[in-house]
Amino acid sequence: MIFGNKKKPKGPSWKKSLTITKSFSNFEIIFQIPERGNCPGLNGDEYPKTEFDLYGAEYAPIEMLDSRQHHAISEMPIYAEGWKFFGNPFIDRSQLGHVVFSVRIGHISDLPVNLSLFQRSELLRQFERIQQESDFGGYHEGFPEQEDAFDLTEYRWPNSLISVNAQWIDIAGTEWLYGEIQPLNHLHDSMLWICALTDSNYLLVEGSIQRYCANAGNPFRKEEVTPIDNYRALLEQIMCSMRLRIPSDWAAKREVFLRDENHYPLPQQDLEKLAPAVYTLFRWSGADYFGRNKISDADPRAPREQVAAFVQHRVQPRQLPGCIAIAEAPPIQDVKALNTGWTGAIDQPA
Template sequence: MNILRGIFPWAPSFRRSRKLEREVSGCKLYFEAPPYSDPFSDIQDWEAEPDSFDMFSPDGYQSIKYRGFHNVNERIDFPSIQFLRIFSSRWAFKGFPIVQGYGGYVGLGVTINAIRDLPINESVFHDKTFVREVYRKYDLTNLQDFNEGSKNDPFDLTQYRWPNYFGPLNCQWLELSGVDWLYFESQPLVSGMDRISLHTAITDKHILGCHFSLDRAGLNAGNAFRQNQRTPWDNYINFIQRIMDSIRLELSPELSIRRTEIQSQPGANSKPIFGCTPQQVKEAKHVMQMWSDRGYRDSRKSKNESHRATPEEVSAFIDKRIQPRPLHNSYPLGEKIDVVSRLPSELRKRPLMGLE
């Protein structure tokens, strides 16, 4: 069984991989991936985006959305950051034969993110400005993403707001075919997908993002902790790494000159990184442990017993998860900085944990 766990879920083969290309206002992005495979959804338009885009035209852009704090089912536009999707695809994995044929999937969305409110004298070609803007988007779409909590007492009327995601994790800079990219990961705490992100600046106000989503299918594993227990992510992450290693970006001559001009300024090429805080670690352990019985039943226990993992089990997982894992093409870890988010103060909410 341990041998099979190393083989399954079975990743799509790269023997049939294709060279993909997108042209964006004179910039060219190349990468390789197998043909898309998505047998279990109704989405019919994977990879239907055109081959070329004008990122300076407002056409095609959408405002990013964030989850409402008072109504977690509400999605609200944030027009200061808009995105243009230039590629989307999904690749299904195969599970254990007969027992579970479907093994989840890896998805990829490639976007151009336009910073509409960047101060006129700033450029995201400057590493610290770039990191600040990447973090602002992550803060809004991940750290401000809350659920209503898991209650022990059905008569508890407290309004909880617990984080759905934990991160950023394993932040590092990578060199991919001569271009520097910022890499980091997000860990789901309830259910949902692991997220892996790559970003690089392509103009003074535009950031190219490659967003991988990793959905792990597993029997009797309806929450993030049990998914990690039952379905190791090694084969998924190796598949993603193959795609990342094939990425090649060529800026237009004008933008390449502009990037060199900004990067030559003092401190502009410092490659800072960001990470999670001790408070986030504490909250993540609590949330993941409290939700660890969602969609899971321990066959050794009766219906009326607790099916949650122990706090010690979850703590050990989180402590391991926050350790750096340098990728083979990463730079030495840069200075970890405390990023001050440019989100308006009314949007920067703190979790309501019930632990205060």
């Protein structure tokens, strides 16, 4: 593909890929990134290509989520790209979006002494907890279908659908737990990979995708204008090159836990989560969207059936390279029969 377009944005070239090494204590990650372009708003100096120590003094510890339990020892964006997603850089100057690839070293301070992140079940529990306690797992204030000065009902809608397409992946001998974030209002799309470093420390890799589209200011309409596939493929390709080296003592302990645990627990997308997701996405599907006729007074929201079909497609299993186990999605007929009476009113069950 010589030039991209809105439906199929062109990603960066891998002809001049770079090998990146990041060290932290006695751990090390090595991966490949494609040649970077000139991404407006993303200064290359902020995403260094040289080796650095994530425990170094220049990267001060930051608080993440609930500081009493989840402390990010360090967090660093390590790759950003945007301009080659514009399509033709000489003709089409409008920006379609950008991706940012970052790593985070985290510590679980309240982990019971008899548990370890090397246990798949415990890593899954903490992975879901990290998502739930972030903005992704939070809620925002909704609004009624019709404005009514006498209606004092409060509405509470979810920000995102978390743990989408969850699966266990083997990348160069390291097991990673993977999940995607589907925003329902204004947050960015995100892909998360997590693995255990020690009993209580983890490595979290996040690929975030931000798409900028005129007349498409909500997740449903953005997907209509510029699908996420090519953005996501770039981040997956970088992650497939990831190599993690851990000290021999922790490697030996990891093998003991993995040898004793022969199952791969996964989160499930149950219908109780999908009904609020469909409703929230439907209600926001008209935000910053005026339809093809910008002077029309018609309701700019998408038909509820189209939104439900999008969510149903979004939660379908999609195996990544190295997939070991993948979560199942609810049957199509069950998704189509979702409870359409959910509105997010505070007195309704979540």
